[in-house]
Amino acid sequence: MTIIVTPKAGPAKDIEKDASMVKQKEMMAAHYDRLTNVPQTGEKVCATFVPGNLNELIMCFDLVNNLPEVNAIQSGLRRQSGAYVLEAEKIGHSEDVCTYVKSDIGMMAKGNIGPNGKKMPDPDVLLLSYTGCFTFMKWFELLREQYKCETIMLHTPYMGDGKITKNMTDYMVKQLKEEVIPKLERVSGVKFDIDRLRENLKKSARAEDDLVRVLQSAKHKPSPIDAYFGGIYYIGPIFGAFRGTDDAIDYYSFLRAEVEERIAAGKGPVTPDGDMGKEKYRLVVEGPPNYTNFRQFWKMFYDEGAVVVASTYSKVGGVYDLGFRHDPDKPLETLAEYCLGVYTNRSLPMRIDMIANYLNEYEADGLLINSIKSCNSFSAGQLLIMREVEKRTGKPAAFIESDLVDPRYFSAANIKNRLESYFQMIEQKRAGGRAAA
Amino acid sequence: MKTYVGIDLGSTTTKAILIDEDRAVIGRGITNSRSNYSTAARVASEEARIDARFTLFRRALNAGGGKSGELDEFLGALERSFRLLQFLEQLGDLEETCRGQVKGERFAKVEDAVREAIVEIFKRLREEAPSLYAPGAKRKSDFFRDIAGSRYHAQAEDVARAAAIPYELLLNVYDKSIIEVENRPPSGGLSDKFRQALARVLAADSAVKTGSTDVPKTIEKTLDIDLEETYLVGTGYGRVTLPFSKEHIRSEILCHGLGAHMMYPNTRTVLDIGGQDTKGIQIDANGIVENFQMNDRCAAGCGRYLGYIADEMNMGLHELGPLAMKSNRPARINSTCTVFAGAELRDRLSLGEKREDILAGLHRSIILRAISIISRSGGVTSEFTFTGGVAKNEAAVRELKKVIKENYGDVTINIDPESIYTGALGAAEFARRAHLEQPEGRAA
Numbered sequence: 001m002t003i004i005v006t007p008k009a010g011p012a013k014d015i016e017k018d019a020s021m022v023k024q025k026e027m028m029a030a031h032y033d034r035l036t037n038v039p040q041t042g043e044k045v046c047a048t049f050v051p052g053n054l055n056e057l058i059m060c061f062d063l064v065n066n067l068p069e070v071n072a073i074q075s076g077l078r079r080q081s082g083a084y085v086l087e088a089e090k091i092g093h094s095e096d097v098c099t100y101v102k103s104d105i106g107m108m109a110k111g112n113i114g115p116n117g118k119k120m121p122d123p124d125v126l127l128l129s130y131t132g133c134f135t136f137m138k139w140f141e142l143l144r145e146q147y148k149c150e151t152i153m154l155h156t157p158y159m160g161d162g163k164i165t166k167n168m169t170d171y172m173v174k175q176l177k178e179e180v181i182p183k184l185e186r187v188s189g190v191k192f193d194i195d196r197l198r199e200n201l202k203k204s205a206r207a208e209d210d211l212v213r214v215l216q217s218a219k220h221k222p223s224p225i226d227a228y229f230g231g232i233y234y235i236g237p238i239f240g241a242f243r244g245t246d247d248a249i250d251y252y253s254f255l256r257a258e259v260e261e262r263i264a265a266g267k268g269p270v271t272p273d274g275d276m277g278k279e280k281y282r283l284v285v286e287g288p289p290n291y292t293n294f295r296q297f298w299k300m301f302y303d304e305g306a307v308v309v310a311s312t313y314s315k316v317g318g319v320y321d322l323g324f325r326h327d328p329d330k331p332l333e334t335l336a337e338y339c340l341g342v343y344t345n346r347s348l349p350m351r352i353d354m355i356a357n358y359l360n361e362y363e364a365d366g367l368l369i370n371s372i373k374s375c376n377s378f379s380a381g382q383l384l385i386m387r388e389v390e391k392r393t394g395k396p397a398a399f400i401e402s403d404l405v406d407p408r409y410f411s412a413a414n415i416k417n418r419l420e421s422y423f424q425m426i427e428q429k430r431a432g433g434r435a436a437a
Numbered sequence: 438m439k440t441y442v443g444i445d446l447g448s449t450t451t452k453a454i455l456i457d458e459d460r461a462v463i464g465r466g467i468t469n470s471r472s473n474y475s476t477a478a479r480v481a482s483e484e485a486r487i488d489a490r491f492t493l494f495r496r497a498l499n500a501g502g503g504k505s506g507e508l509d510e511f512l513g514a515l516e517r518s519f520r521l522l523q524f525l526e527q528l529g530d531l532e533e534t535c536r537g538q539v540k541g542e543r544f545a546k547v548e549d550a551v552r553e554a555i556v557e558i559f560k561r562l563r564e565e566a567p568s569l570y571a572p573g574a575k576r577k578s579d580f581f582r583d584i585a586g587s588r589y590h591a592q593a594e595d596v597a598r599a600a601a602i603p604y605e606l607l608l609n610v611y612d613k614s615i616i617e618v619e620n621r622p623p624s625g626g627l628s629d630k631f632r633q634a635l636a637r638v639l640a641a642d643s644a645v646k647t648g649s650t651d652v653p654k655t656i657e658k659t660l661d662i663d664l665e666e667t668y669l670v671g672t673g674y675g676r677v678t679l680p681f682s683k684e685h686i687r688s689e690i691l692c693h694g695l696g697a698h699m700m701y702p703n704t705r706t707v708l709d710i711g712g713q714d715t716k717g718i719q720i721d722a723n724g725i726v727e728n729f730q731m732n733d734r735c736a737a738g739c740g741r742y743l744g745y746i747a748d749e750m751n752m753g754l755h756e757l758g759p760l761a762m763k764s765n766r767p768a769r770i771n772s773t774c775t776v777f778a779g780a781e782l783r784d785r786l787s788l789g790e791k792r793e794d795i796l797a798g799l800h801r802s803i804i805l806r807a808i809s810i811i812s813r814s815g816g817v818t819s820e821f822t823f824t825g826g827v828a829k830n831e832a833a834v835r836e837l838k839k840v841i842k843e844n845y846g847d848v849t850i851n852i853d854p855e856s857i858y859t860g861a862l863g864a865a866e867f868a869r870r871a872h873l874e875q876p877e878g879r880a881a
Contacts, residue, residue: 383813390728399730399813413674418731421688425726428691432725 018270020255024236027247029116031240035064036118044124044188047143049136050317052129052156052339056200056244056326057180061188065241066123068139072103074115076291076405084110085406098135099374099406105142125187126151127180132158132344133377152183156339162350164340172336198328200244205325210252211238212320217259218309219362222279224262226269228308229298232289239317244326271302280305281426284358286312286351286385287370287378292407300416304423308368310358312351315343322354348381352388359393365426367397368419373409396429398422439667440489441872443864444478445689446470446675449712449740449826451477453485454861455664456869460699464489465858469580474675476620483627486664490631491516493659501655511638511652513572519634520579521570525563526630527581527618532559534614543609547602554600554607558592577753582619586611628660668872670864674713687867689860690718690729696863697822698724701851705819708807708837709859710827712740715807717814724863730814738773738806740826746799749779750792761796761832768798773806797832804836808844817845824856 038045046063048054050070058065075081084106085099091109093102107113107120114120126140130153137153144151154175157168181192214234218227225231234255242248262268268276272295283301285308290297301308318324319341327334339345346354355367367389371379386397400418403409438457445452447470455464466484470477491512498508532555539551562585569576569584576584589611597604635656671681672692679686697707698720707718715738719727732739747754768790772781778799785795811817821841827833838850853859 387815396727398728414731417674417688417690418729421690421726421729424688424691425729428725432723 018254018258020251020258021233023247023251023254024233027237027242027251031242032114032116032118035066035121036114036116038064038121045121046125046127046184046187047123047140048127048129049131049133050239051133051342051344052131052154053239053243053317054127054129054154054180054335054339055241056197056204057176057184057335058127059200059244060192060196061184061190063125063184063188064121066120067240068104068143069100070240071107071114071120072100072405073291075103075107077294078115079292079407080107081292081405082407096374098139099404101135101139101142103405104139108146122147123149125149125184127154127184128152129154129156129339131156131339131342132346135377150183150187152180154180154339156336156345159340159346159350162347164337168340169333169336172339173332176332176335194331197331201326201328201331201334203246203249204238204244205327207238207243207248207252208318208320208325210249210256211235213256214252214259215310215314215321217263218307220263221282221363222266222268223282223307223309223362224259224267224269226271226276226298226302226308227314228285228289228311229271229294229301230269231308231311231314235314235317269302269307271298273299273302276302276305276307278305279307281366281423282307282309282362282364283366283368284308284310284355284362284364285368285370286355286382288313288316288372288375288404289370290402290410291405292403293410293412296412297402297410297415300419304420306419306423309362309364312343312355315354318342319346319354344377348385352385352392355385356389356392359389359395364395365430366395366422367393368422369397369399371399371401373401373403374406375404396422396425398425438662438665439872440464440664441865441868442482442485442666442669443692443861443866443868444482444669444671444673445692445858445860445864446474446478446671446673446679447711447860448674450857451481451673451675452858452861453478453481454858454865455482455485455489456862456865458869460866460869462862462865463492465855465861467579467857469582470675471582471616471619473620474678476622477675478671478679479622482666482669487519487627489664490627490659493662494656497655497659498652514638514642515631515634517570517572518637519630521566522630522634522637524566524570524581524584526624528559528562528566528585530621531585531614531618532556534617535559535610538610538613543606547606550600550602551606551610554593554596554602555610557596557600558589558607561592561596562588577755582615586615631656631660668868670868670871672860672864684871685868687864690716690731691726692860692863692867693824694718694720694726694729694863695724695866696859696861697824697851699862699866700853700856700859701820701822703820703849704822704851706811706815706817706821707859708811708821708823709825710738710740710803710807710823710833711825712744715739715810717807717811719815728815730810732806732810737775738803742773742775742778742803743799743827743830745775746778746782746796749782750796755829757796758800758830758832760793761800762793762835764791764793764797766791766794766797767801768794770795770798770802773802797836800830800832801836801840803827804833804840807837808840812844817841817848820849820851822851822853822856824853824859826857828852828856829854 043064045066046058047066047068050067055065075084081103084103087106087109088102112120126143128136128140130137140151185192215227217224237248237251268279283306318338324341359367369382369386371382390397400415440455440457443454449470451468451470453466454462457463464485465488466481468477468480495512535555539548544551593607594604597607670685670687671679672687672689676686693707693709697704705720709716714731716729716731718729721727743757744754747757768785823837834852
């Protein structure tokens with residue numbers, strides 16, 4: 001569910017690339033090359049998903065991490081997902097199925113060519129950390145059928161009561177010990193070394209500290225970052241194949257330094273068209289973005305002076321700003337707690353609390369929900385979330401609809417109309433009694 | 438005098454409202470949007486200015502002691518006379534344009550005959566024009582395109598037969614010309630047209646009864662009042678295509694909310710069903726929008742859907758409601774998909790279902806969809822206002838009242854006969870407020 005690319009270059013004028021952007025681009029390119037070079041290097045591939053991504057553990061077995069949703073996002077950004085989705089529908093997947101799945105299936109059907117133009121490798125193992133999205137399970141069922149490879153499922157109990165109990169972590173640690181680790185050892189031929197895991201976890205925590213600083217920088221006015229559109233770039237490395245690596249530590253320290261510089265200079269976020277103009281609206285956004293028209297979508301915000309100061313989507317691969325860090329002192333428990341805490345595994349009341357707190361802590365003007373047509377896991381209950389948050393905070397909310405990577409469900413005129421109405425509504429609310437009839 | 442203009446550029450029609458400094462509506466104008474928003478905006482606001490003149494005439498004559506019955510009669514005659522002049526003027530333009538179209542290969546050998554036919558058609562149109570604007574005459578539409586079109590078609594058929602030339606040739610000439618004429622900006626000189634109209638009325642009945650007032654003098658004085666376009670705000674789907682700067686544009690959701698509040702200050706929920714969208718809007722005690730929902734990506738169940746059904750049934754849009762009202766066993770129709778509607782309709786007709794029952798079912802399904810949008814926006818808690826073109830449809834209104842009662846109990850439901858102007862009214866008020874906020878407010 002994450003995206004790991006640098007923003008496409010904006011207008012012809014020379015854009016000064018920040019050190020973090022350059023670094024991320026290099027990391028991504030190297031990672032895709034590593035994946036597509038597997039036939040030569042003989043490395044083994046583990047496919048897994050962003051929420052509940054156990055990268056620290058995967059690296060202990062010298063496996064290369066491949067994330068199908070990230071590939072779907074890449075296809076969306078490169079405007080190829082439309083054709084892939086159609087291909088998947090031709091094979092027999094219905095119109096309402098998650099479009100990440102269909103983009104992935106369609107991409108495989110069309111030769112499985114990755115963003116670097118080379119063929120993506122077949123997975124040697126499918127590792128599903130089940131964290132609230134039922135579709136992921138079906139997705140891997142389809143992949144298992146296709147690749148006939150080892151499949152591992154780590155079941156994460158749902159946070160229905162809003163808290164993690166010892167029972168839950170014990171249950172997960174047991175699975176890790178008895179199922180996940182033995183199978184990974186078998187597939188990779190590498191013996192598990194818990195000290196190696198501790199080392200990786202230590203690195204994760206360092207990068208996580210810097211990420212949280214970056215995300216919380218949006219409490220400044222003006223906010224130096226956009227925590228949704230920009231946030232998607234910021235979460236790339238840590239949600240993907242880099243958590244627990246030195247690369248991630250470097251990336252987040254560069255990023256943090258850049259953001260601190262922006263704060264010192266009183267600057268707003270960087271957009272594809274350069275520095276954003278005056279900050280007029282501060283929003284909290286719930287739900288994934290649209291990737292097929294990502295820049296057009298973002299532009300509808302920054303053109304109007306709207307900046308997203310907090311988003312739930314930037315928490316799908318791990319919620320760190322509420323205090324969780326990977327802990328090398330309890331390596332398996334910490335992996336369990338990480339999976340339990342990801343956004344998609346949180347109950348509706350937990351999501352409501354989180355959003356309402358964001359609105360207050362980040363002094364936002366209101367909540368915007370982007371409801372994804374093909375993602376029931378995110379969309380179910382969103383209207384209830386909206387009402388409850390409105391009631392608790394007294395701040396206005398709005399609802400727009402689009403899709404992840406199916407270009408057919410992005411209606412620019414409709415979305416723009418709603419966004420503009422929403423911004424004007426905020427404006428009007430501010431004017432309040434002054435304009436009252 | 439200062440006037441504030443609100444223009445609502447809808448997908449089907451463009452509406453304009455003129456209000457004065459006391460927020461009183463002094464003029465309303467409407468025209469078809471004709472895929473040319475900038476002309477539509479100009480035409481609608483000119484129509485609103487014409488209407489405003491009549492309001493001012495009435496105010497002046499009223500002040501002069503005119504009795505309201507007599508005033509109505511006089512102003513009615515003046516308006517008919519004015520409309521006739523306006524019609525004849527556009528007819529002249531249309532004739533000239535039509536004649537200009539008669540050239541090229543298509544017309545080889547028949548060029549002269551077609552030209553003569555056109556002269557004859559327009560002669561007849563001019564002759565019958567006064568009857569179109571006679572007292573009590575009913576017109577299905579007030580848009581020039583509709584009136585001129587239907588009469589041209591009727592006359593052309595006769596003339597073509599008599600002259601033994603193909604009817605299609607004459608239609609082709611018309612089709613090409615009407616677009617051109619319609620998109621020509623309205624010509625100036627409104628005051629002169631009013632004077633001529635007045636002269637005609639006086640010539641017909643020199644003893645116009647309007648109290649002791651000197652009518653020509655009063656009219657003349659009123660014509661001298663400058664209707665200054667103090668501030669203009671545009672809204673609706675076409676707003677972004679207009680050369681309005683940002684300060685002159687408001688979202689139609691805000692405009693509808695404010696417009697409904699001005700009509701009914703206790704309104705808390707507004708439903709607007711327009712040509713291509715349906716909006717459910719919640720507003721507070723000041724007309725400020727609290728929440729809204731609208732149809733997504735698809736215009737199912739909007740005004741266009743009814744237009745499509747009317748076409749499929751070979752009926753006029755305004756005839757659907759009355760026919761549906763005759764039903765007492767509405768069909769159960771689930772789909773509001775405009776594309777499927779035709780198939781559903783034919784299927785049911787072939788099964789022997791009655792036209793009125795099918796239509797009643799279609800109206801109900803539109804309303805059910807609208808109610809789902811309203812409930813998503815927060816439901817109905819207090820006074821409720823229904824606006825937009827579909828609010829003129831009695832069958833839709835009947836279903837709405839039923840469904841609201843079933844879901845929300847007894848609530849006050851407001852439907853203003855002028856509800857089509859709700860968005861424009863809100864826009865005009867936004868214009869007034871914007872001007873107050875910057876006293877040097879320039880017109881757009």
